[in-house]
Amino acid sequence: MTETIEIKNLTKRYGDLVAVDHVNLSIARGEIFGLLGPNGAGKTTLLMILSTLLKPSSGEAIINGFDVIKQPSRVRQSIGMVFQDPSSDELLTGYENLKLHALMYDVPMNRIDEKIDEVLTLVDLEKRKNHKVKTYSGGMRRRMEIARGLLHQPHVLFLDEPTLGLDPQTREHIWEYIESLAKKTSMTIVLTTHYMEEAEKLCNRIAIIDHGQIIALDTTENLRHTITGDIVSLKGKNLLVEELKKLAFVKKAEQFDDHLQLTVENSGKNLQELLRTAGEIDFVEVHSPDLNDVFLYYTGKEIRESEGDMTEHIRSLTRAKQK
């Protein structure tokens, strides 16, 4: 059996709200799998079920050969988890948090210190190990929690928004750690994110999830090629939209708040004719489709990173305040 994770018809209801809606999914050993979706899509809920912290309303899930409902403690021994929100004890040092974890997961006593040093080196934190977590920056804390998730050598590592609210530099660092980790071990990694770039850079396969349902599932490569042609964005006061739609090489035209977006075949050759037809133009931009466009195509929603960054950042700040 090469599937590490098998999910069948998994559903979670909160009253009338269906947070996870009949999800079917298989993830193979050694994959880096991405769950990509906007706020409230059900990503965290799905991970909570897979990690046995939440009971599903119906359906089943098998992880590393164990059933999440019937054998929760076997599942827990097989997985590592990095939660979306901070989950370490601020009053303890990094070392103490890791030691607590090692004891809970029955790491042999004489290997605990060695393992702690090993994972802390991996995330570049060995110098701060005897400092209290409350003196760490957000990125350091996140790295410490990633190290903690690795400490007991899980078969599957779940990362819930591993770089949420971190600055771009730290984010790249964490990406490097995750990539090197995947190379060095045969661990299966499942991460959720709503940063396209993150999914694109790290994941072998991606499921786009919205309203609890998987609406697209494929390799990152294939998803990127969902859209054939290039994306042309136009701004102008009186664009001749109907005329543009009539052009044979224009596959799709969508009006957004401030711009018109066209999917265009062979834009290099056809751009001139397009611009001639469009009328009076203030702004034009051509780019080859990326995951952002794919996401937009499937969900009808935009999650551009720049906006995402800000709202996310504010959200994580308010969360921290509420605590």
Next chain:
Amino acid sequence: MNTRKFLKGIYALWYREFKVFLNERSRIISSVFLPLFWYFIFGGGVGTITSTGVNYQHFIFPGFLAMTIIFSSLFNGAYIVWDKKIDFLKEVLISPLSRTAIFIGKVIGGMTDALLQASILIIIGCFLGIPFTAANILLSFCMLFVLAIGLVSLGLIIGSFLESPESFGLVSSFVVYPLFLLSGALYPLDKLAAWLKVLTHLDPATYAVDGLRNVILGSSSMSFGYDLLIVISFDILMIFTGTWAFNRMKL
């Protein structure tokens, strides 16, 4: 789950409580000084108007030992609501440990904190002229130990039901202070009105205070064995309830 893993899990949770205790010195200081303020200011003040046979400050000292245990045990247990808030509880619940191991580990951890605080107070008591001997210190520890087990469990049970730390204040008003004030820590129980007497006898801390006063000052209304038995019965009840509460606790 085998016994070795079970015990290691208990050790893990104890380790965390103990490290937090050592790292948070302000908590230790306040929990030792609060009873001392009561001893000197309240004890000194009220002592001038009462006649309890023995020196009033001596009379209330065993009560303050119980007070330290009551405050630190209940707050320590109810503190689990903070763990919920910061998602630290998820980290613990996602481990392969059984809920029972988690509960017992937390009880032993909280009990250790409470007993360490009481030890500091006993040492100070020796300097204040409280008639401590090796024998009565040992018996006092037995009593403080069983009291702490039951009260940390009670705190954990309450904490496992609380949803947010804002409700923490309720614990202090409706559990901690009543248990303390009804325990007879500050006054003798024999002259109380009947209805009040009934209430004090429902408070497990009453028996602990009585037992402590018995071994330290030689004055009490019930036998030490009887006091101990009641508090142990309370412990057993709390441990069973606590195990049940932890097993049903949701996030």
